[in-house]
Amino acid sequence: MRTTVGILLAGGLSRRFGSPKAFAELDGELFYERAYKALDRVCDHVVIISRPELVACFSSDYDVITDLDWIAGQGPLAGILSGITARQADKYLVLPCDMPFIGPAETAKLLALTEDSSDISAVWNDSEKIPLFSVWDIHLKEQLQKELETGQLRVMKFMEKVTTQWINSSEIHKDQLVFRNVNQPDD
């Protein structure tokens, strides 16, 4: 049986948003709670990767860790490696805390469409690629570590070096707004 751990990315600075996005609210729920639910329904376990100063702000019901020391705060790729290193699984379903319209139906569909042979399975729509709503294989761990050791921190660049399966967003949800990324308070 394939085991899947959910990696909830919540370690960004949220400079454009102005306050930590994980604790922004939509329909009476915090962004991180929404993302957690979306992952929890389809994963064997979910780990939240955040910043040391925010850890105490999350409910103690959740498994919350921080980035590995040597890459702390160095971006989403650092958060993903930290999650893969901390918790054992075959596949990792990554979701950033700032995609609050993604729910369990979307995470389930992404997992169902994921090909076992792909290093990464991610979503694109007609206007852009959405690299952080994606599934990562455990075999990437060493390559990802080497990449970060060289100081290469760009997610897209890493995806171009490995076997990435691109899934059209319409196969997951017809409404492209579901894949919206909240960066500014107006979003």
Ligand SMILES: Nc1nc2c(ncn2[C@@H]2O[C@H](COP(=O)(O)OP(=O)(O)OP(=O)(O)O)[C@@H](O)[C@H]2O)c(=O)[nH]1
């Ligand atoms: N664990 C971890 N997560 C990160 C890190 N940087 C960004 N993230 C997360 O990755 C996702 C995308 O982050 P961005 O929107 O690019 O960056 P941000 O810091 O949240 O926002 P800005 O400061 O406005 O760029 C969000 O869920 C962030 O919380 C990091 O260094 N570590």
